[in-house]
Amino acid sequence: MSTHAGPRLALGLLIASALLLAVGACVGSTGWQSPWRMGEDPIAWQIVRDIRLPRTLGAWTAGALLGLGGAVAQGLFRNPLAEPFLLGSASGATLAVALGLLLIGAPAAASLASASWLARLGVTGLAFVGALAGVLLTLALARGAQHTLRLLLAGVIVGYVLGAAKDLVTLASPDILQSLQIFMLGTSGFVGWDGCALMAAALALCLLAALALARVLDGLSLGEATAHSLGLPLAQLRAALVAVLALATGTAVAQTGLIAFVGLAAPHLVRSAIKVRHGWLLPLASLMGAVLLLAADIGARWLLAPQELPVGVLTAVLGGSYLLWLMHRGQVRAR
Template sequence: MPNTRRAPLLMLALLAAALLLGLLGAAVGSTGAERLWQLAHDPVAWQIVRDIRLPRTVGAWLAGGLLGLAGAVAQGLFRNPLADPWLLGSASGAGLGVALALTAIGGPPAAAAWGVRLGLTGAAFAGAVAAVLLTLTLARGAQQTLRLLLAGVIVGMVLGAAKDLLTLAEADVLQALVVFMLGNTALVGWTACGVMAVALAVCLFAARLLAPVLDGLALGEATAASLGLPLPAMRVALVAVLSLATGAAVAQTGLIAFVGLAAPHLVRSMVKTTHGWLLMLSAFMGGLLLMAADLLARWLIAPQELPVGVLTAVLGGSYLLVLMHRRTRSGAA
């Protein structure tokens, strides 16, 4: 049974943890850790924190929030605990859209160019929508879990291959595309943070309004229809929320895997609640996970850095294996 009493406490705990990681993110960099209270006496260090570390840290939280929200929407919409932007092919579609946009503009986007950032987000959104629709077409709907996952993997591979062919054909943007496809928060500036903040606010608002649909779908297709919910129109709206959240994150930080898969599962393991709370908590959990991964990426081989997308793929893949192993054991029992 859902228990919404613990949900606000969990949200406060996630906010407090994000605040703590935010302070660590402002203090830790390639030059080591500084005492934040000494920054007032060092203008250069303060400029590094203000213009590089703070937007990177805030951007990691916003991108993780978008991916966590996208994962929760995907799992509720398709009634599949393994659904996420990566496995459904929407992340690959968003990546292809960004690759096409980067090819059109001829290089990496400028940090302060609002128009370019919005253009990349629009291209990623269009690519994500096309990928989800293609996955659903190949899977003949969302009823068959195995077929849906296989279709998502196939779509992701095909669109990824198309992106690779584009990369080979356009050598001028090769370096920008390679950095982008590995997943990286190092190039996130305040402009990218602004774009992601607006996208996250819009997606959270829309998802909150559509949460009753996901609650109805959790009870079954027939039950949701008997409640009088306009399922076709609301499914389209949920796909739009999923695609916008995925596209906004991918356009600013590149391909970052498994955050959208892990965040809703971690929330469900802590609290049983309705989708109204689950969607918001998954966004906060996703932000916390990506902030932690970003800190690890800076610290593990300092003064060099790991691409955060590589780190989340390793950690998220391990989490997926553990999750599948638990389900196999419980099914065998």
């Protein structure tokens, strides 16, 4: 690999991000709007400042978190098909949101009284708490992060169990289905400046921690025996990687709902372009995820304007098609 390949790809992704951020500020419910006309209309500029810009930046930041989470998950489980939601964060977040909607919408006085703190916490807070609870339940079931295979199996089990619990909640109260569907299909439409700041802080923290653990992921990619021979305390370092994965995924899910395939496809796209170690793969996958989700979010707003597509559906269609193409070419293999 050329020593300049990583910086060149990073520069290209940053340029693409800047262009997409500019386009995102000009695309709304009515489609494309000229920036010169917006400058002459104070109401249009207020819409850009208060709605489009935070939404666009929020989509970029959420994509960066998911891309980073995907790179960490694939390195941790040594499997290119691993994705950020493997540890039960998605199912935990969905169940928490379903329970919150059920309690807030319940007619009983006791439920309404208990729902006051739920209303203050909000959907994003419930989703974040649920995502972290799902990961903690997975860790408890796997008895820590010492064994990768046990952790992976525990995450699958927790995902199925919490998903079934969510289905029971929706069966008990079908009127929450419409609100829950918005969360499950994914959207950046409700991200404000506070959400952008929260995701940016989580991204900075997770990226710094992941880069500090990049050598661990490089060691794990060579096998656990090799990682042990390097003198790495794998149990503690795996727990740190799980914490990074949980924080990145939980923060993104809390703000934008369940958006599929971004975390799975972003590391693949980086690896298909250049061969790098995790010191470069982690930030590049983060940038790639940001570009992918922001491009999908702009497309979701623009394709059928004034009607808007759920961005999670668009990423699933495009990401799934890309992975099917990779599998057809024989480039996706479990290690």
